[in-house]
Amino acid sequence: MASVSKSxxxxxxxxxxxxxxxxxxxxxxxxxxxFYTFYLPSDPRPHGYLLPATVAAMPWTEEFTVDHEHKTITLNPTLTSTAAFTHLIDNAITCNTFKLLHGEHSEPYPVIGARVPVSLERYAAPLFGIVSRGAHLTVYTRGGVGGKGEGEGEMKIWVPRRSKHLFTYPDCLDTTVAGGVTAGEGPFECVVREAGEEASLDEGVVREDAKSVGCLSYISHKDAPGDSEKGLFSPELIYCFDLEVAPDVVCKQCDDEVKEFYLMGVQEVKRALQRGEFKTNSACVMIDFFIRHGVVTPEDEKDYPEIMARLHRRLPFPTSSDQ
Amino acid sequence: MASVSKSxxxxxxxxxxxxxxxxxxxxxxxxxxxFYTFYLPSDPRPHGYLLPATVAAMPWTEEFTVDHEHKTITLNPTLTSTAAFTHLIDNAITCNTFKLLHGEHSEPYPVIGARVPVSLERYAAPLFGIVSRGAHLTVYTRGGVGGKGEGEGEMKIWVPRRSKHLFTYPDCLDTTVAGGVTAGEGPFECVVREAGEEASLDEGVVREDAKSVGCLSYISHKDAPGDSEKGLFSPELIYCFDLEVAPDVVCKQCDDEVKEFYLMGVQEVKRALQRGEFKTNSACVMIDFFIRHGVVTPEDEKDYPEIMARLHRRLPFPTSSDQ
Known part of the structure; x- marks a missing residue:
């Protein structure tokens, strides 16, 4: 079967x-x-976009005002906005309104940029078109065979394969460690936690040597096979971290989300990217890693400026409370 | 005199x-x-935006079609588009139409994304709102006092102060090495050339160790004091490179563009940024460097996602011939 190589x-x-x-x-x-624009109480800045189909299906409670004329959804002033979201999403789960909720509860995600802290369940964020946040840690080593000195060997990257039973991207390759940044947690704490849970990495090593290196932002139009709701507006922020480890450090699975880990050379990772084997956003994290490490250069990649701009899309929402 | 600290x-x-x-x-x-939109022959994609005031003042030749109704400027099919630009800009220099041309010729800049190579003079690019390209090399060392091992000392950065006689940003701090990427030259060759000319760096060291790390893109509205034309649309791309050097490598001026070089610690650079001492785009290169090296983190900087997106703005023009 012929397969098309992806740029x-x-x-x-x-x-x-x-x-x-x-x-x-x-x-x-x-x-x-x-879209319908989503507003928080006493805040004129938009925080999300909802599809008309989502607005029609949602079992709205009295804590939200739906204005079909102006196409706005506003969370009413209430004692706690988070409780209003919980109430609404509980209803939707009970009624099994949306397949992407998987009929179950997930971690709380903050509405970033909100002036008063408010959170909603992770799975529900794309229904409201609210920004989701993840943190990805790429673990690599240079100390292997073929090195010309300490820290100068051929770069190899720890790449996990996702388990077959996962809801999303089963059996795909992934960033070494990745997870959603939950409410009340910073991106760094998220990667420290996930590095232990997903890759059995020593907390001390991660705390000492993991380095913050930027963030990616993009807007997915959730239309991929496997997504249960079509055409959702899904803005995402990914905080990126690098961790260079000694050759004797080994990543190994310890929860059931990862099938196994491979230590892959740069050429191997490139071929896997071209074959489309990586989870969609993890491919972007890998490309950003290659750009930052001089593996992909403007001399070799004609779309270099376009790739960099698309990996850092400006989201149409405030990302801090005073913007 | 009170000065306001810049974020x-x-x-x-x-x-x-x-x-x-x-x-x-x-x-x-x-x-x-x-704006008037600028088009190349036989290419429906826009390549620049011109102010009505620029269109009115420009001594257009018969090689260009000016359509006031649709607000377009189109370079007519011609033997060589570059010659048509040269002819026009020669006229403008002779007539002293625009102050920013400084009454003199400059290096040829390519129109990036053009299907047939075409270039125009560097100083003229902002008049047409065409993308300018620069390459910046940040030279730093970690081998200084206070290190806990090889390559692990406190980071220090080589920062030049621009000469007082320069047209633009006289006496400001700058990236270690920076220059415009001229037609027919790649970003890497540009930094190799400029590193010798501006900082007396050994070509072999730069070729061996300078690392491509990304590019920045932004659109300036040229309204700053010192700019001779107000309100120009000026999109720019900056290719970024890092070079870590041994503590015994010294950057020193060898042309008259640099007054002197300082080896500055991270805190010193931060304070100089806050005081607004850096050239405008070199401040952005420094902020990107700090983000990539974990000096500025999402935990400490509330505007982190907004800064990353603004440093990588998508330009409204094709940046490769097949986009």
Whole structure:
């Protein structure tokens, strides 16, 4: 069977798949026009976008005002906004309204940029078009065979394969360690926690040597096979960390989310990317890693500036309380 | 005299100063509506935006079609587009039409993304709103006093002060090495050349150890004091490189663009940034360096995602010939 080799831009495009408002085309359709805009109490800044189909299906409670004329959803002033979300999502789970809720509860995700802390369940965030946050840690070593001195060997990267039973991206390759940043947790604490849970890495090593190296942002148009709701507006932020380890450090699975870990050379990772074997957003984290480490350069990659811009899309929401 | 300490977002905002088309505000004025769009022969993709004042002042030749009704400027099919630009810009220099041309010729800059190679003079690029490209190399060392082992000392960065006689940003601090990427030259060759010319760095060291680490993109609204034309649309791409050197490597000026070099600690650089001492785009390169090296983290910087997105703005033009 012939398979088409994916370019890095193809891989980024699969993740950052929501259309841009292109100023070069004055006749473009505004891709935001279809949505209902989501507002928090006493805050004129939008925090999410909902599809009309989602608005129609949602078992709204009296804690939310739905305005069909102006296409807005506003959370009413209430004692705690988080409780209002919980109430609403409990209803949706009970009624089995949305397949992506999987009929179960998940971790609390904060609405970033909110002036008063508010959170909702992780699985529900894309229904509201609210920003989801993840943290990814890429673990690599240079100390292997073929090195010309300490820290100068050929780079190898620890790459896990996801378990077959996972809801999303079963059997795909992934970033060494990745997880959702839950409410009240910072990105660094998230990778420290996940590095132990997913890769059996020593907490002390991660705390001492994991380095914050940037963040990616993109907007997915959730239309991929396997997604239960089509056309959702799903903005995501991924905080990226690198961890260079000694050659004797080994990543190994310790929960049932990872099938096994491989120590892969750069060429092996490149081929796996081209074959589309990585989870969509983890492919982007790997491309960003390659760019930051000089593996992918502007001389070799004609789409270099476009890739960099698409990996760092400006989200149409405030990401801090005073923006 | 009281001085206001600048945040990292303030510094990025000073560079990426052209307004965004904000989808959250349906009543926003389209910031692109005022411009004339620039087209190359047989290519429907826009490559630049010109102010009406620039269009009115430009001594157009018959090689360009100016359409006031549709607000377009089109380079006519011609034997060589570069010659047509040269002809036009020669006219403008002779007539002293634009102050920013400084009455003199500069290096050829390519129109990136063009299907047939075409270049125009560096100083003229912002008049047409065409993408300018620069390459910046940050040279640093970790081998100094206070280290806990090889490669683990306190990070220090080589920072030059620009000469007082320069047209732009006289007396400001700057990236270790920076220059415009001229037509026919790659970003890496540009930094190799400039590293010798500006910082007396050994070509072999730069070729061996300078590492490509990404690119920044932004759109300046050229309105700063010292700019001779107001309100120009100036998109820029900066290719970034890092070079870690041994403690005995010294950067020293060898042309008249640099006054002197300092070896500055991270805290010193931070304070100089806060005081606004850096050239506008070099401040952004320094902030990106701090983010990639874990000096600025999401835990400490509330505007982290916004800064990352603004440093990697998607430009409204193709950056490769097949986009």
């Amino acid at each position: 890095y831009l193809d891989l980024v495009d699969a993740c950052d798949s929501f259309p841009y408002n292109d100023p070069s085309n004055p006749h473009h359709a505004d891709p935001y026009a279809q | 990292y977002l303030d510094l990025v905002d000073a560079c990426d100063s052209f307004p965004y088309n904000d989808p959250s505000n349906p009543h926003h004025a389209d910031p692109y509506a005022q």
